[in-house]
Amino acid sequence: MRVSELRERVTGTLLRFAGDQWSQMGVFIATARRDPWAQDPEALLLFSLEVARADPRLFDEVLDWLRANGDVVSSRRLSHLSRHDPGRPVIDAAVEWAAANGSALRRLPGTVEPGREPVPLFRRPGLPGREDPIFLARGFVKPATTPSGKSTPPDLRAPINLAFRLRRHFGVSARAEIVRFLLTTGVSNATALAIAAAAASTKRNVSDALAELSAAGDVERFWVGNEARYGVDSARWASFLELDPHAIPTHRDWPQLLHALAEIWRWFARPDLDELSDYQRASEARQLIHRIAADVRHAGVSVRDDGTGADYWPTFIENVEAVLARVA
Amino acid sequence: MYPLAPEAIAELLRALGQRLELARTPVELVVIGGSALTILGLVERPTRDVDVVALMEGGVLRDAKPLPPALVEAKDAVAADFGVSDGWLNAGPSDLLEWGLPDGFVDRLERREFGPSLSIHLASRYDQIHFKLYALTDQGSGRHEDDLRALAPTRDELLAAAAWARTQDPSEGFNEMLVPALRYLGVEDAGLGA
Numbered sequence: 001m002r003v004s005e006l007r008e009r010v011t012g013t014l015l016r017f018a019g020d021q022w023s024q025m026g027v028f029i030a031t032a033r034r035d036p037w038a039q040d041p042e043a044l045l046l047f048s049l050e051v052a053r054a055d056p057r058l059f060d061e062v063l064d065w066l067r068a069n070g071d072v073v074s075s076r077r078l079s080h081l082s083r084h085d086p087g088r089p090v091i092d093a094a095v096e097w098a099a100a101n102g103s104a105l106r107r108l109p110g111t112v113e114p115g116r117e118p119v120p121l122f123r124r125p126g127l128p129g130r131e132d133p134i135f136l137a138r139g140f141v142k143p144a145t146t147p148s149g150k151s152t153p154p155d156l157r158a159p160i161n162l163a164f165r166l167r168r169h170f171g172v173s174a175r176a177e178i179v180r181f182l183l184t185t186g187v188s189n190a191t192a193l194a195i196a197a198a199a200a201s202t203k204r205n206v207s208d209a210l211a212e213l214s215a216a217g218d219v220e221r222f223w224v225g226n227e228a229r230y231g232v233d234s235a236r237w238a239s240f241l242e243l244d245p246h247a248i249p250t251h252r253d254w255p256q257l258l259h260a261l262a263e264i265w266r267w268f269a270r271p272d273l274d275e276l277s278d279y280q281r282a283s284e285a286r287q288l289i290h291r292i293a294a295d296v297r298h299a300g301v302s303v304r305d306d307g308t309g310a311d312y313w314p315t316f317i318e319n320v321e322a323v324l325a326r327v328a
Numbered sequence: 329m330y331p332l333a334p335e336a337i338a339e340l341l342r343a344l345g346q347r348l349e350l351a352r353t354p355v356e357l358v359v360i361g362g363s364a365l366t367i368l369g370l371v372e373r374p375t376r377d378v379d380v381v382a383l384m385e386g387g388v389l390r391d392a393k394p395l396p397p398a399l400v401e402a403k404d405a406v407a408a409d410f411g412v413s414d415g416w417l418n419a420g421p422s423d424l425l426e427w428g429l430p431d432g433f434v435d436r437l438e439r440r441e442f443g444p445s446l447s448i449h450l451a452s453r454y455d456q457i458h459f460k461l462y463a464l465t466d467q468g469s470g471r472h473e474d475d476l477r478a479l480a481p482t483r484d485e486l487l488a489a490a491a492w493a494r495t496q497d498p499s500e501g502f503n504e505m506l507v508p509a510l511r512y513l514g515v516e517d518a519g520l521g522a
Binding site for chain 1: 350
């Protein structure tokens with residue numbers, strides 16, 4: 001498969017995926033899809049505000065959703081997940097725009113001032129017009145954004161929106177993330193460290209929240225040696241949340257999976273990709289896969305490394321297809 | 329490290345050239361040892377690595393230790409791409425530069441291009457005789473002896489090499505090994521005082 005074909009496949013798949021996810025979460029986009037999994041709102045925001053740089057309409061609708069639903073978004077998680085991400089400046093701009101347009105979200109901790117000339121936000125330049133002052137201040141040239149006002153609150157009965165439902169019960173807190181992880185994975189002996197990684201929170205916050213939840217009897221705690229392990233009574237939680245105990249929303253390692261997909265997206269957006277030799281392209285592809293391998297494996301996808309030099313390219317395609325299949 | 333066949337060395341260097349081109353970092357390396365002999369066609373045997381004795385910048389030799397970061401990144405990427413050790417290209421022999429290379433070394437270098445961003449300056453046959461005699465004396469027979477015999481040095485070339493080798497290691501102990509080494513190679517009256 002040629003690089004242009006693969007680029008189109010990656011672009012199309014990821015834009016459709018992002019649109020379908022947000023559609024189920026209250027963004028004004030049509031979809032017939034109803035996914036069985038519980039989504040991670042902050043990981044999806046970070047991912048979507050990157051890929052939607054190729055789809056201005058999707059970008060603006062996600063902004064509108066953020067304006068309307070900022071009260072169920074965790075600025076702490078968003079900041080934590082994006083702290084080393086090249087997409088962080090876009091997140092900062094989006095949050096500030098949402099805050100300026102009535103969202104409950106506030107400027108993220110650790111926001112960094114852009115130290116460069118503004119660059120176009122969208123991949124394809126649009127018609128010249130009035131620039132959005134908030135994005136411009138954050139280093140991006142973007143047409144002025146008027147809230148569409150079309151976003152609705154997430155349907156809390158939809159599996160994908162379990163995170164929001166739990167946040168309505170527990171508040172936007174580590175407690176909601178802990179229950180989401182334990183309930184959707186079905187893991188009965190999770191360590192605090194594994195939970196903290198999934199919750200995208202500090203081990204201290206998670207430990208405190210786990211102590212509260214186990215004291216209240218919401219989470220079961222037992223000891224293996226000198227290490228605490230945690231689980232939940234799925235049937236009890238399903239009953240409490242009025243879920244079919246056989247159709248509890250499923251788990252995906254979204255922060256890792258979406259980070260890997262965003263990196264793949266950025267790689268295919270490289271302007272020099274078509275000019276590289278077969279070896280250079282394959283070599284860069286291998287470097288990409290090596291960079292994201294830990295995340296990809298964490299998300300349950302095995303990574304192959306067959307083929308030397310330029311002959312790595314077919315293996316790269318297989319690796320990309322395997323990651324894409326996790327969101328198909 | 330697995331031995332690298334002669335054609336593999338050239339493939340690795342072409343790949344390195346392409347990686348450096350991607351990094352927009354032109355590099356000129358001065359290479360000695362088995363890989364240089366192989367590229368020059370003076371010997372044909374597998375070699376373990378590419379020995380960089382110096383960098384060339386504006387026609388002047390520079391210390392290769394540490395290797396420049398862009399070069400390290402590029403050679404590590406090539407190692408990953410071809411499943412060879414990270415040490416496939418190294419600055420192991422760069423200490424030779426500190427003690428002085430043979431007179432006229434730079435003028436005798438032979439240049440090969442591996443793309444627009446990588447030039448390899450190969451030590452000449454004459455200079456390789458110097459390095460190989462030094463290595464043979466220091467490390468004993470084996471591939472160094474094989475290489476030296478393949479280069480078919482004359483008596484005068486071996487004597488010149490011996491004089492240079494003594495500048496690298498002026499100790500009496502080294503001299504005591506050098507004289508028998510020369511005798512072993514057919515030079516009976518080296519006149520080195522041992």
